[in-house]
Amino acid sequence: MPAAVRYRLCPRCGRAVPTTSxxxxxxxxxxxxxxxxxxxxxxxxxxYARYCVRCGADLTPPP
Ligand SMILES: [Zn+2]
Ligand SMILES: [Zn+2]
Known part of the structure; x- marks a missing residue:
């Protein structure tokens, strides 16, 4: 099985890109x-994450 894909997320616009990019x-x-x-x-x-699945923190807070 391949390792789970991880993403980097933009806190401003919510855009996500794979870390491999x-x-x-x-x-x-x-x-x-x-x-x-x-x-x-x-x-x-x-x-599609907008909140942390572990602690519930808002990953894309308003400025
Ligand atoms: Zn952005
Ligand atoms: Zn968290």
């Missing part, structure tokens, strides 16, 4: 992509 910043708005939940460090395993 090597992108560090959002191509859309230049925000630094989240590697993991900033609150608990859980990795992001869904491209």
């Amino acid at each position: 090597g992108e560090r910043y959002c191509a859309n708005d230049g925000a630094r992509l989240l590697d993991a939940c900033p609150n608990c460090g859980a990795s992001i395993t869904s491209p």
